[in-house]
Amino acid sequence: QQKVQQSPESLSVPEGGMASLNCTSSDRNFQYFWWYRQHSGEGPKALMSIFSDGDKKEGRFTAHLNKASLHVSLHIRDSQPSDSALYFCAATQASSGSWQLIFGSGTQLTVMP
Amino acid sequence: EAAVTQSPRSKVAVTGGKVTLSCHQTNNHDYMYWYRQDTGHGLRLIHYSYVADSTEKGDIPDGYKASRPSQENFSLILELASLSQTAVYFCASRPGLGAETLYFGSGTRLTVL
Numbered sequence: 001q002q003k004v005q006q007s008p009e010s011l012s013v014p015e016g017g018m019a020s021l022n023c024t025s026s027d028r029n030f031q032y033f034w035w036y037r038q039h040s041g042e043g044p045k046a047l048m049s050i051f052s053d054g055d056k057k058e059g060r061f062t063a064h065l066n067k068a069s070l071h072v073s074l075h076i077r078d079s080q081p082s083d084s085a086l087y088f089c090a091a092t093q094a095s096s097g098s099w100q101l102i103f104g105s106g107t108q109l110t111v112m113p
Numbered sequence: 114e115a116a117v118t119q120s121p122r123s124k125v126a127v128t129g130g131k132v133t134l135s136c137h138q139t140n141n142h143d144y145m146y147w148y149r150q151d152t153g154h155g156l157r158l159i160h161y162s163y164v165a166d167s168t169e170k171g172d173i174p175d176g177y178k179a180s181r182p183s184q185e186n187f188s189l190i191l192e193l194a195s196l197s198q199t200a201v202y203f204c205a206s207r208p209g210l211g212a213e214t215l216y217f218g219s220g221t222r223l224t225v226l
Contacts, residue, residue, distance in 0.1 A: 002155075004155075006181050012207065020170065032212040036215075041219075042219055042220075043117075043203050043205075043217030043218050043219045044156070044203070044217050045217065046214040046215065046216075049212070049214065051212060072133075088155060094211075094214065098161070098210075099211060099212070099213075100158060100161075100171070100212050101158075101215060102156075103148075103155040104155055105154055105155040105158040106152055106155050111176070
């Protein structure tokens with residue numbers, strides 16, 4: 001079983017709509033979470049990180065972390081066609097020593113003009 | 114912004130042949146990584162390195178070797194390429210241990226025939 005699971009696998013939203021992506025960890029030791037975004041033909045780029053319970057907002061993007069339920073989400077308001085990409089949730093833990101980043105399998109977001 | 118350059122961008126290899134994928138970073142980062150991306154599996158860690166002349170195994174090292182001759186350069190070597198190694202390979206770097214962001218290259222698409 002993957003330690004970081006994402007849902008849904010794919011998501012379509014209309015331009016201007018809200019996109020909500022979910023990520024659940026099966027390892028309670030994971031304390032630090034990132035969202036990475038990958039446009040077609042490019043490498044993943046870090047979108048935002050979240051390390052504390054609650055919300056973190058950066059422009060149109062809001063991440064929410066609930067460590068008790070091992071759940072992190074990403075909400076994109078006013079979605080734009082340029083937001084169409086593969087979104088990865090990633091997590092790491094201090095106790096691993098190597099701080100290895102574990103990635104989920106991704107959510108493919110399509111924003112329809 | 115951190116710069117990680119991979120070469121070649123794409124490669125076709127024959128089964129049983131030797132393949133070398135190269136990665137160069139100009140960020141002065143200590144840590145470098147090789148990931149493999151397959152549809153449905155997200156990004157999986159093959160090898161990583163935290164200092165020149167030393168490499169460590171990741172989650173899926175079988176069939177791969179790595180080489181870090183300098184801080185800037187990190188190579189992934191497939192001594193006997195197999196069909197199952199057809200994938201997109203990403204190199205990444207980060208400054209050090211801790212909750213640090215990974216910076217990815219643009220990837221190498223490898224097709225083994």
